[in-house]
Amino acid sequence: MSVRYYLYVSDAKVDMMLAQIDPAYARKRVTEFSIGLTVAGAKRTVEAVGPDRFTRLERVLRHLEDHADLGTVDEPGQYVHGVLPMQWSVIGDGDTVYFGGRTERTVVGLGGSAGHVLGTVAGEPPPQTRLSASVPPVLLDRLAAPAQQDGTGDPDALATVVQANGVLRGPAQTVEFVAKRMLYGPCPYPELQRGGDMAVLLGSPLYVALVD
Template identity: 30%
Template sequence: MRYYIYLSTAKVDMLYEQIPPKLLKRLAVEAKVDLKVLSLAVQSPRTEATMYDRLNIVESYLEREFDVSWMSEPTAWFRGDLGLRVAGYGSVASPTFMAGRDGDTLVALIGSAHHLIGYEPAPDMHRVGWSGLPAMFQLLQEDAGRREEHPGRHTVFDEVLYFSEKMEVPPVYCEFLARRLMHGALTLDDGRELTIVIGTPLYVAMADGHG
């Protein structure tokens, strides 16, 4: 069982609805979803599956149809586990930014704060999606406007590194599955090369330990 801290129901639903019906039934068997509860006959409504059933099936679909890689060499979809600092920026209408570093790899994940578990908006509140690069750029630009200018070039990777290093919340060791948005490298002051991976998570869950 996973203890989720972030689950993008919007991504799960979007991907789930695109799975062909015949493949959907096969994946349900592989994911060990109860077919009596799921009722996967073509004529049955897909909404009978719970969110966690749908997530299990979507995850099986991604593993089957895509090359799901590790975070240090990310393909379109990638997994990882590391200590993530998670910030929701005070409002369910804002983005959430999660960042963590493992050796020479820095992972930055951007999503919508209303997908943080236990951080739900009021029913009448308009939900804004923050799971793409425009949200990342907006967040970084707003932060750049608040801080003093300092020497050096400021690529998006420089800004992601600066932003992640100044986060003061304690890290939570997590596992995650995410869609890659950007991937590049940055040369640090000491000459070492840092791989920076920017993605948007399907889910983030607390992990058992530093495996």
């Protein structure tokens, strides 16, 4: 197995999926967690960034590869695997991270909670009423803000993804990812169409990793 340099891992998505595809593993983890809290109260904090995080992720990825509707960027299924150059930035109030890129046929955006970026320092927990950036309406609202400030705002959801990619700054890095498909459809801008089949894809990543 190749070694990945992870930028982003969504423990929330991984744990939710693992509880459904491998309940025995989930129960084992809960038991170990409970024992750990009794023996050494801070153990959970250390384990959160330890090898178990990536073991759980790999278990979910194997399930998606073997049993789920896992497609490519240009031919997405319910889940998408891709490798391509992407720019990325923290947006909104600093609580959302967004990756943007494109292939010859598809404009791609990936968005999620900035708290899942590896190396993030934990702060105060968000208010209970604040929704996750993995929820499509919330993510689209975050993406629309930079475009509106740039004077190019458009209420169309797919247009918002294209506009968000257009305002990203900084160098592109080649990354690998697996994401849950959130939106997919034809590009709303005729000038970007190449042969009439340019599409727009918005996803919520399970992980994003740098590729050498």
